[in-house]
Amino acid sequence: MKVAKFGGSSMATATQLQKVGNIIQEDPARKIIVVSAPGKRTPDDVKITDLLIQLGEAYINGESYEQCYERVIDRFREITEELSLDITLLEDIEQTIKSVIGQDTSSISKLDALKSIGEDSSAKILSAYLCSIGLAASYINPKDAGIIVSNDPGNAQILDDSFARIYNLREKVGILVIPGFFGYTEQGELMTFSRGGSDITGSIVAAGVKATLYENFTDVDSVYAVNPTIVANPKEIRTLTYKEMRELSYAGFSVFHDEALIPAFKEQIPVCIKNTNKPHLPGTNIVAEKKQDEKCVVGIASDTGFSSLYVSKYLMNREIGFGRKLLNILEDEGVSFEHAPSGIDDMSVIIRDSKLTKEKEANITKRIYDELHPDTIIMHRDLAMIMVVGEGLVSTVGVAQKATTALASANVNIEMINQGSSEVSMMFGIKAEDLNRSVESLYHVFFD
Structure with missing residues (x-):
């Protein structure tokens, strides 16, 4: 059937x-x-x-x-x-x-x-x-x-x-x-x-x-x-x-x-x-599963309409519950997040623009200042996300090097990179205006 x-x-x-x-x-x-x-x-x-x-x-x-x-x-x-x-x-x-x-x-x-x-x-x-x-x-x-x-x-x-x-x-x-x-x-x-x-x-x-x-x-x-x-x-x-x-x-x-x-x-x-x-x-x-001899990278996906909420605070990594409290503020405002890469003193939260009204952005920013006391809050707008996708990507040598070289050759600055959180994709955040030439360059490297 x-x-x-x-x-x-x-x-x-x-x-x-x-x-x-x-x-x-x-x-x-x-x-x-x-x-x-x-x-x-x-x-x-x-x-x-x-x-x-x-x-x-x-x-x-x-x-x-x-x-x-x-x-x-x-x-x-x-x-x-x-x-x-x-x-x-x-x-x-x-x-x-x-x-x-x-x-x-x-x-x-x-x-x-x-x-x-x-x-x-x-x-x-x-x-x-x-x-x-x-x-x-x-x-x-x-x-x-x-x-x-x-x-x-x-x-x-x-x-x-x-x-x-x-x-x-x-x-x-x-x-x-x-x-x-x-x-x-x-x-x-x-x-x-x-x-x-x-x-x-x-x-x-x-x-x-x-x-x-x-x-x-x-x-x-x-x-x-x-x-x-x-x-x-x-x-x-x-x-x-x-x-x-x-x-x-x-x-x-x-x-x-x-x-x-x-x-x-x-x-x-x-x-x-x-x-x-x-x-x-x-x-x-x-x-369910691909054959062993099949190509690692199968596709390059991309989409626009993202913003990045960047929060920085010295010794953030020692403050227990900081990330949870930040994401709770988003939850209280009814805003879901897409990705949340972080460092020892900073954290970025990627949000779709469709989820973030001006009113919600103002409320979120105020609450972060009032409740978490960060050193810096910056909202980066007009971002695009590119995903290089393929099973076994994380365990294959040279994929990240190929991708970053392709973006560099297209004269595109990488705003954010997220590798390792997914076994089948590597994500790059770039300015939306650079999307087309980024994708063209990546396609040339992986498929031509």
Whole structure:
């Protein structure tokens, strides 16, 4: 049994849905299908989920939401009409949106419910289309599938009890189509995962049914060794380990949600990333362990939008609890940190800019001064992080020397380096303006 997940680009139009149907037909082992909401049809298009968020926010703020509503319905009308599906499908989607808007629930719950409509509608449309081409398919709601999650709107986590319930899907006959991105609490409340969470649903279901393979269909041929918008025609990665893919996903590779591999990893289920538009290509396989003779460095990931909170205090290393107190201040302000390299007299905390508002920054700085009495506090902004990723990287001689030489040859100053905290990655902090030439130089050293 295979679990196949199709992303937003695969669900964006009727033509794409027909390709999905062909892929499912080609392999009888593809018994369980997980789908995203319709994505962009063109680069300047808007995703259905974004339209639903705009609709929800407009309604909550007492503003006109009719235009967003019409755009959502028009998108689904276009797909259902081109596939010659029954008009009751569209009527059901319209009724669902109106029902959610009319519910007497909190703004957070209403927004979560609206966001889920994209995936839910995709699943209903695909199951109807598969039936229309002669396949025995049925829509399965996440609650009926056994996807039980924590009560954390917009950031739900799967509960361990879910996997035994999901296993029962193996007993159902025909092709099962499940919407991604959301589940239900034990009390029956709808909760969404973090954005891009359909990948998480696919991995959860694959783990639950103990699939032989989890296929993730997207719009790229494979995972690349580096961002193709920075380096033209980069090398494709044919095989990755779970740990390598997790590091690459976290550090800016948008192919896969960075949380998605965890359920599959725990059950040792192989994952394959493939292109819906070119399903005959081998794609990238993600496995538990790599062969001994395979190359150490597999990819270079990068991302912008970071700041570094630098705190210095003489004899910091002798002050018991300093680091804990500093991180507690961040926790109290609801700010998570990415990395925290430290020395004997100083400590840096890397934070994503999206987590750090001006107000939170002011509160954090004041509390650090008042409670920890440092000599210096400096906030470094406009940083980028680069990760050189590969299993066995820490135990391979010369990798750090190659990386630092590459950055030096690109005339890039290293603001921060973090090696050793991870067995599969080496991280460099640089100015965001130096990102592209840094990545180009690193790629040349490790892959050309």
